[in-house]
Amino acid sequence: MSLALFIEQLLNGVQFGLMLFLMSAGLTLVFGVMGLINLAHGSLYMIGAFFCAAAAAATGSFWLGLVAGLAAAAAAGAIIEITVIRRLYDRDHLDQVLATFALILILSEGVRMIFGPFPLYLNVPDSLRGTIDLGITQYSLYRLTLIGFGIAVAVGLWLLIARTRLGIRIRAGENDREMIAALGVNIRVLYTVVFALGAALAGLAGALVGAIQSVQVGMGEPVLILAFVVIVIGGIGSIKGAMVGALMVGVIDTMGRFLLPRFFATFLEPSQAMGVGAALASMLIYVLMALVLVLRPKGLFPAHA
Amino acid sequence: MKMKATLVSGLVALSFGASAAQADTVTIGMITTLSGGGAGLGVDVRDGFQLALEQAGNADIRLVVEDDAQRPETAVQIAERMIQSERADILTGIIWSNLAMAVVPSVVAQDIFYISPNAGPSPLAGANCHPNYFNAAWQNDTLHEAAGQTANEQGYTNTFIMAPNYPAGTDALNGFKRYYQGELAGELFTQVGQTDYAAEIAQIRASGADSVFIFLPGGMGISFVRQYEQSGVDLPIISAGFSFDQDVLPAMGSAALGVINTGQWSPDLNNDTNIAFVADFQEAYGRLPSIYASQGFDTANLILSALNTAEVSDQDAFRDALRAAEFDSVRGSFAFASNHHPIHRIYVREVVEVDGALTNRIIGTAFEDDYRDIHGENCSM
Known part of the structure; x- marks a missing residue:
C-alpha cells in the first residue's frame, strides 16, 4: 500500500464526512432546539437533489441548479414545519416518528409523481471536471470542492450560532424554551427559521452529492441512517458533536472498506478475505456507535450536559 | 413506498x-x-x-x-x-x-x-x-461469463473486478472468472445500494489494472460511472448489460459512451x-x-x-x-x-449515441445460440 493511496482514501473519508455533517447539522439542530425527531430529513436531501437536477437541465447551469435545490429544500422545510411539524412539538417522540415517517412516504411518492421513477441526470459543472495534482496523488477537483463547501458551511454555521442574534436565540431555545418565549421572542418564527435552515443544509448536501451520485427517489434514506449514527455519536443537539461524529464516521467507514479486506487477506484466501472484510466494514460504524454509547451514553459532546 | x-x-x-x-x-x-x-x-x-x-x-x-x-x-x-x-x-x-x-x-x-x-x-x-x-x-452468471469471454477477446490481461455483496454479485464475479483468462488486478465486494465509490476507485487507480469489470445495477451503476469519470482513472470498463441499459443510460450521460457490455438482447x-x-x-x-x-x-x-x-x-x-x-x-x-x-445467444454491445440519446448497438457475439448455464449439471430434473 502506497502513501498516495492512503492520502487519497483519507481525503475521501473527510469529504464523505463533511457531506454527512451537512445532513446531520440540520438534524441535530432541529432536535436540539425543538426536541423533534425528524425522519423526513432525508426527503429534504432528495428534494434538493431533484430540484437541482431539474433546474440545471432547464438552465444549463449547475450553479443555478444548486441555488434552486437549496431554495426548494428550504421552502419545503418551511411549508412542512408550518403545516405538520408545528403540531408535533408537544407530542411524544413516537408520534413525531410516525408523522415524519408518513412524510417520507408522501414526499417520495410526490417526487415520483412529478419527476418519474427513473433517475435524473445531473452532472458536475464544467469548471470542476477532472482532477487536480496534489503532488503525491491525483484527486477529483469536484470532491475537493465538496471539502471546501463542507468547511465553509461549518465555519458559517459556527459564526451564525456564536456571533449573531439569531444564534443567541437558537442557543437560548436549546436551553430553555419557555423562558425565551416569556422574554418576547417569537418562538414560532424561530422554529420555522431553524427548521428551514436545517432543510436548506440537507438540500445543499443532496444537490452537491447528486452531481456524482444517482438522483433517485429514496436517495435520502441511507444517508439519513448515517446522519442518525453521526448525531448519536456526537451527542444529540450538538453542532460540534455533529462535526466530530461526521468526520469520524466518514473516515472510519472509508478506511474500513479499504483496509479491512487487506487485513484479512494477510491470513485468509483472497476471495474469502474480501467477503469477510466487506461484511465487517459495513458494520464498523455501528460498532463505533455501540462503543460510544457504552462509554459515553449521551454522546461525545452532549448538548445538555 | x-x-x-x-x-x-x-x-x-x-x-x-x-x-x-x-x-x-x-x-x-x-x-x-x-x-x-x-x-x-x-x-x-x-x-x-x-x-x-x-x-x-x-x-x-x-x-x-x-x-x-x-x-x-x-x-x-x-x-x-x-x-x-x-x-x-x-x-x-x-x-x-x-x-x-x-x-x-x-x-x-x-x-x-x-x-x-x-x-x-x-x-x-x-x-x-x-x-x-x-x-x-x-441465469445470473450468463452475462458475466460473456463479459469474461469478451475481456479475453479485447486483450485485457489484468482486470479489476467489482460487484455488490449479495447472491447476484457473487454469481457475477464467479461467472466472469469462469471465462476470463487473464490476471486479476483486484477483486472487491461493495454494499448493495452503495452510493459512494471513492474508496473503490482509489484502489482501482493504485492497482495497476488495464481494465475494470463492474456489475452495479440500477442507481449503483450511475453513481459509480459518474464518480469514475471525475476521478481521472481512464481504464476501459467492461460489464454485463444490466449496468448499462436504457434505465440508467440517460442519467449516466456521456460518461457511459463506448462501454462494452453483454446482453441477450439489444434494442437494435x-x-x-x-x-x-x-x-x-x-x-x-x-x-x-x-x-x-x-x-x-x-x-x-x-x-x-x-x-x-x-x-x-x-x-x-x-x-x-x-x-x-x-x-x-x-x-x-x-x-x-x-x-x-x-x-440463447449472448451478444456483445457497445454504448453509442443515436439522435442525441444514448443506447446500445450490437458489435459481436459472445456465445452462440446453444449457450446454456453451467449449473444445470447440478439440477436433477
Missing part, C-alpha cells in the same frame, strides 16, 4: 359474482421493485409485461402488481398475500436475487408457478431447481418480433425499452403461449406447455434447458 396497482384486463372486473367466469380467470401476481434505487428495473419489467398482455387482449387474465421496495421481508409478505387472498396461480416480477431466494422456494413448494423475468440466482438453476420454477431471462436486434416490440413500447410509454422491459415482454408472452394450450389448473400440462416455450421471443431464438433456464 407502498404502491398497489391492480390492472384488470378486459371486462373481468364486471363479472363479479359470475362464478363460472371467475373460475376461468387466471391471476398473475407480480412482485416487483417500483420504489427506491431499483425502481427503474421493476417499472420496465412491469411495462414490458403489460404491453404483451394488452397486445394479447386475453380477457381471462388478471394481473395484480405490488411493490416490494427491494426488501426481502416485504416480498415474502406480498407473496403470501397474493397466494392466500388474491388466489394467484402464477407469480412473477422479482428483480433482485436476494428477494428471489427468499420468495421462490416457498412459493413453488405450494404448487404455484413462478416465472422469473429477471433474477436467476445459481442455486435455483442448480441443486435447488424446481419443476414449477422457470426463468425467462437468464434485427428480428420482426423485436422491431415491433421496440416500436410498440416507444409508442405506449414514450421511451426506449430496456433489457428489463424486453424480459418482462418475453415472460408475459411465454405465459400467454402456455395458457393458449393448457389450463393452469392442470399443472402437468401447463408445465409442459411452458417447457415447450412456443412463443416469439424478442431475442430471436429461445428454448429451455432441462433446468428451466434459457438456451
